[in-house]
Amino acid sequence: MNQEQQIMQWIDDHNDEIISFLQQLIQIPSVNPWFFDEPGPSKEKDVQEFIADKLTKLGADIELWEPVADDLKQYEGMAGYYPGRDFQGRPNLAATFGAGEEGKSLLLFGHIDVVKAGSKWTVDPFGAEIIDGKLYGRGTVDMKGGVAAMIMAVEAILRSGAKLKGPVIVGTVVDEETGGMGALDFIHHGYRADGCILTEPTSLTIAPLCRGILWGKIKVQGRSGHIEMPQADWQDGGAVDAIKKARLILEQFDHLNADWAVRKTHPYLSIPCQVHVAQFNAGEYPTSFANEAEIVFNAQYLPSERDDKLMGGHVKRELEDFIYNIAKSDPWLSQNLPEIEWLVDADCAETDVEHPFVQTCVQSLHSIGLEGKIEGLGFHTDMGWPVNVGIPTVNFGPGDPSLAHHSDEFTPVNEVIDAVKMIAKTIIDWCGTEAVEVQN
Template identity: 60%
Template sequence: MSEKEKVMSWIDEHEQAIIEALQDIIKIPSVNPWFTDDQTITKEGEVQNYIASRLSKIGASINKWEPDPAKLAKFKDKPGYYADHKFENRPNLAATFKGTSDSGKSILLTGHIDVVKPGEGWTTPPFGGIRENNRIYGRGTVDMKGGVTAMIMAVEAIKRSGFNTKGDIIVGTVVDEEAGGMGTLDFIQQGYRADGCILTEPTGMNVAPLCRGILWGKIIIPGRSGHIEMPMGNWKTNGAVDAIDKAMIILENLKVLNKEWAVQKTHPLLPLPCQINVAQINAGEYPTSYANSAEIVFDAQYLPSEKDKNWLGGNVKQEIQEFIHQVAQLDPWLKENPPKIEWLIDADCGETSAEDPFVKCCENSLKQLAIDSKIEGTTCHTDMGWPINVGIPTINFGPGNSRAAHNSDEYLEVDELIKATKMIAMTIIDWCGISEE
């Protein structure tokens, strides 16, 4: 039996152990505190302790530390930096397996262990890790504890099968991805490097060498309140102005802009063009008063080719600001009382060439396992930007459909969990090289 056959057999024989590893970390609630004040469900540190314990038993050198925004202040204009984020009991983790030879290439396996809050509508316990109909249910099964489990267990499969790798393996689990990516910024700035990186975000088992950047913004439209049952009067002489009516002007023009973006902002590896998607509309104070102000909260995407000099979406921010300014010129009130944009999040993006040898290695792993897959970018943000910025060829690859992320009754198919574990193990063997212990 070949080395690969032994490792794949170990995975098949230990399917239950792999499932239980995922259930274990689902049962540790690790909601990013950006989403909640409930400290009973913000246990990122406990997930890291579990992972550290597991990997140290198979020979990893463990480094665990809490990111310090003060020490990262020099990156204040770069992706992932937020001066007000707190990291007490929220450590990053790096587990390193040193290779046996200089002839093997190194690999970084990375993913985030924070999740969003459960929300409403669950029919199973959100932190129960329940298995039902060959699915594992729970917050984070898809985004992205399933992928994290697969990469951990792929390494364990190689080690438990009696092999070392010629190249180094680094397993990096980070915090804070769900609120902007400061965990990965800190991880990379600690100096961790490799010849290739798999970020185990859910991709439906596709190899995704690209992700889009994401801008969250709030357009604040001024109005002037007045009794809604009375004539509005002339706004130039202190009459009422309905901010909702003015917001509708902007909304209608956003539709026009999105049609242009649908043609201009596309990528051959992406199934969707970039758009400005309206997520929230907030306006008004009383049923009997015209809205004094209105807010349009939006999510806009941008391509790696549109990044600014700081690897962020500054160019697209400017484009949107200029567009809102132009729309304001169409209305006398808005021209004199221009809307303002408050930027909330700028989550970066990245791209590795589909022809890169590491991408080809990952693609070949799936072919060897006869797993249906394709090369397709992911339409949402992932943490792949920083590894790429420092020269590490990086792909997103993981089990589960990203559309299931953040949903109630989030679940992962057991079959995909096992296949993803095999794919990552196969890539480690081919990329790093393997030797007997």
């Protein structure tokens, strides 16, 4: 049995141990404190210390530190920077194996914060139950399944009697669920590698790109008046229905989306970029025309559309011009211009599919009997900052991303095991390994 076979055999022989580790991660409710109704202690530190203890026992050099927002002011206006954000008790973690080795290096990267459990669970959201081959719990998909897989892949190699020829860094960060400042701080801290696997859920496909996401709010002004009474012309002080004016914008969104469906596509994305209305808020009383209407929307953009700050500024201006041109066509709106408030700009990134690292990951999947499909992600991940500093990065992990944040979130157990094998195979082929005495 050669070394690679020994590593894969170790994984097969330790399935229960791998899944048990994931269950322990799930059972620590590391909910990002942004989701708390009132400020309270975060369990993110508990998860990081649990991971640090495991990796220390495997011989890693550990660094555990709390990000400081004031130290990141140079990134103002860029992805992940939020002034004044508090990271007390919310550390990032980096564990390095094989420091100083001459082979190619690899960063295994993931976040440990989760969204709150929410309602309508039929199982304990932090109980980590296995039912019919599925592991249930908040974070099984997003993304503790991936975090467990990358850590256990490193353990499989070391416990099988292999030594790394190139460094492997295990990086686990906080705060992805509310903006990605943990990832920004990790890169600012100086960690670099020749390749990166971000273990977000991809249903075991290779995803070398993710889209950027813009959240915006459009405020449309009206003028209230009795809805059951005749109204004078608006120029004479009559009522103006903000809902009716907002409909002008909503109708034009349909035309914009038809245009974007042709222009804003990517060969590895199954759907084009669109503007989707997520919320509509208007009116005060059933007897009054709406004084104001708010349209909250979600718009996506491609890595090719990034601005000089590597974010969505070009698309913001496109949408601002679009709204302005609609307003110019309406006498009321031209004098009472809608206002756009930008709520979120979550960045995007892309690695060339022909890059040797991407192809190594594809071949790793082939070697364990899977298709090795390449497919982009329609949502934001933390891959932006690694790519920004020149690290070729792919998203790859167990779990269906459409189940992230759902009640009864689950990941098939077999996908976790397959993810461990793929990551281990990538370490073998990318970093290189050689035989040494088996660790106990």
